[in-house]
């Protein structure tokens with residue numbers, strides 16, 4: 001077991017889990033049921049966490065999650081690190097030079 005990520009939103013963690021499982025990567029959510037008592041503990045300790053069962057899947061799982069995060073926030077503009085152009089959030093690659101943001 002290896003921890004992949006955490007989020008204050010269980011919806012987000014569930015989304016990541018679905019993404020990974022659709023790719024055949026076994027994973028598990030921790031702290032899934034602790035959100036309701038968040039007032040009792042420091043917030044970061046009760047955030048739902050996503051763990052990958054097999055550590056050999058970790059790198060691939062991380063890539064999938066990074067890709068899923070881009071999908072989750074499609075409207076946020078970003079600046080190309082190669083040519084400095086501003087790009088609309090829904091484009092994954094720079095319109096000017098084609099670099100992946």
Ligand SMILES: [Zn+2]
Nearest residue numbers: 080083094097
């Ligand atoms: Zn560019």
